[in-house]
Amino acid sequence: MPELPEVETVARGLTGALKGKRFAKVELRRKDLRIPFPKGMAAALTGRRVMRIYRRAKYVLMALDDGNVLIVHLGMSGRMQIIAAKTPPDRHDHVIFTADDGTEVRFNDPRRFGLMTVAALKDLDEHKLFRHLGPDAMSNAFTPESLTKALKGRKTSIKVAIMDQRLVVGVGNIYACESLFRAGISPKRKAGTVAGARAAALVPVIKEVLAEAIAAGGSSLRDHVQPSGELGYFQKAWRVYGREGESCGCGAPVKRIVQGGRSTFFCARCQG
DNA sequence: CCTTGAACCTGCGGGC
DNA sequence: TGCCCGCAGGTTCAAG
Numbered sequence: 001m002p003e004l005p006e007v008e009t010v011a012r013g014l015t016g017a018l019k020g021k022r023f024a025k026v027e028l029r030r031k032d033l034r035i036p037f038p039k040g041m042a043a044a045l046t047g048r049r050v051m052r053i054y055r056r057a058k059y060v061l062m063a064l065d066d067g068n069v070l071i072v073h074l075g076m077s078g079r080m081q082i083i084a085a086k087t088p089p090d091r092h093d094h095v096i097f098t099a100d101d102g103t104e105v106r107f108n109d110p111r112r113f114g115l116m117t118v119a120a121l122k123d124l125d126e127h128k129l130f131r132h133l134g135p136d137a138m139s140n141a142f143t144p145e146s147l148t149k150a151l152k153g154r155k156t157s158i159k160v161a162i163m164d165q166r167l168v169v170g171v172g173n174i175y176a177c178e179s180l181f182r183a184g185i186s187p188k189r190k191a192g193t194v195a196g197a198r199a200a201a202l203v204p205v206i207k208e209v210l211a212e213a214i215a216a217g218g219s220s221l222r223d224h225v226q227p228s229g230e231l232g233y234f235q236k237a238w239r240v241y242g243r244e245g246e247s248c249g250c251g252a253p254v255k256r257i258v259q260g261g262r263s264t265f266f267c268a269r270c271q272g
Numbered sequence: 273c274c275t276t277g278a279a280c281c282t283g284c285g286g287g288c
Numbered sequence: 289t290g291c292c293c294g295c296a297g298g299t300t301c302a303a304g
Contacts, residue, residue, distance in 0.1 A: 003297050034280070034299080058298075076298055077282075092282085111281045113298060156275065165299085172297050221297060222284080261277065263295080 002058055002074040004137060004170030005213035006224045006232065010080050011055040013227030014105065017082050018062070021099040022049045029094050034075065034115045041118055045070060045097075056124075057133050057169045069121045071129065075113025077223040081106055105227065137170040137206055144199040151191045151199070158194050159187035160260040162206070171206060174219055177241045177265045179206045181248065186271045187257075187264045212237065240265040 002010070026042040038044075049065040060080065062070040072080065083104045089096065095107040095116060107116065119127050134150060135141035150167040151158070159180060162171050171179065180187050183205040185198060194202060218224050218232030221242075225231055239248045243265060244256040252269035 006297065073298080075281095076296065109281095110283065111296090111298095113280070115299095154274080160275090163298090174297060219297070224297065260275095262298095 002076075002078065002224065003172030003175050003213075003219075004055070004058060004210050005175070005216075005234065006218035007058050007060055007074065008055045008214050009218040009226050009232060010074070011053050011060045013082075014060065014062075014080055015053045017103055017105060017227060018050045018097070018099055019053055020050065021101055021103065022047060023097055024100045025096075025098040027096040027098075029089065029096065033094060033109065033112045034073075035117070038117055041116070044068070044118060057130065057136065057165065058172070059129070061124075063121055067121055068118050069124065071115075071117050071119060072107065073115045073129075075109055075111060075115070077111040078107065078109035078114035079223060079225055080227055081108065081225060081229060082227050110223075132166050133169050134165065134167045135169065137168050137210055142168055142203060142207070144203045147203055148195040148199045151194050154191035156191050157187060157259055158185060158189045158191045159264050161191035161194075162202075163260070163262070168206075170210065173262050173264075174221075174238070174241045175206070175209055175213065178238060179209045181240045181266060181271060182209060184271055186268075187259060187266050240267060 023045050026045045028037055028042050031037060050062050051065055052063040054061055058073065060072040083106050085102060085104055090108055092108045092110045093106045094109060097105045124130055135146055151161055154161055159176055161167055163176050183202045185202060213219060213234040216232055216234035217226050217230060219234040220231040221235060240254050243254045245253050248254055248267040248270060250267060250269050252267055254265055255268055257264050
């Protein structure tokens, strides 16, 4: 489910539900997700107050009142959703948070590609999950110059390159396809040849697509919902993703190819 | 270091 | 109806 816009949407939705409250109860309904939960995680969270909830890369972070931060990744199919009290647990409700005012938030993830762990906030930059990451796509550090430098000499495709979180953070499969379409760049172009005018075109387009998707509450393909339960609706704005054989608008059919093991959708006429 | 491909896991839709 | 195949918003690891 989660690229940058979906994770941002989840972080914002959880802010309204949990910020300033304490975890009265944290229930782990299994011992691991993609990786094991840290030993004693539930006990360590219980009684802690949530000071701030925000996104970093594709992770939701909850800063706690003890200097630690709860790190949540939603994998491909994860949700964090506010659930009415007494709702019977779903088989994929892996973690249930109950706040001191009774608010209940559940982490649900059928495929269990997500993860949840706790770390010291001050050490986050050096944390294994974060230290290799490039500039966030929505930050001022992501510029045509930074992208050109990151791509220099790369012989992989531009599509695969902009999904590489070491080069730029937050772009996943949907928004890579949509951004390259808007920028008129072929996904098959060698990454190292995206520089100068092409980089200057691509960077603002990526920011624009992500910003529009955030404003729309993300894209609901199958799993993504906002914490409120409301769907995202940016999927209505997709021009190429998931639209093989349809027209992007120019009349030529959208093509699907596989790059780096992922589907790429593009218009061979509009994306030179 | 770079690049590629497989692996992790469940569910759903399409084709026969 | 039922079964098999392919496919899905991500990340990590091994091998070349």
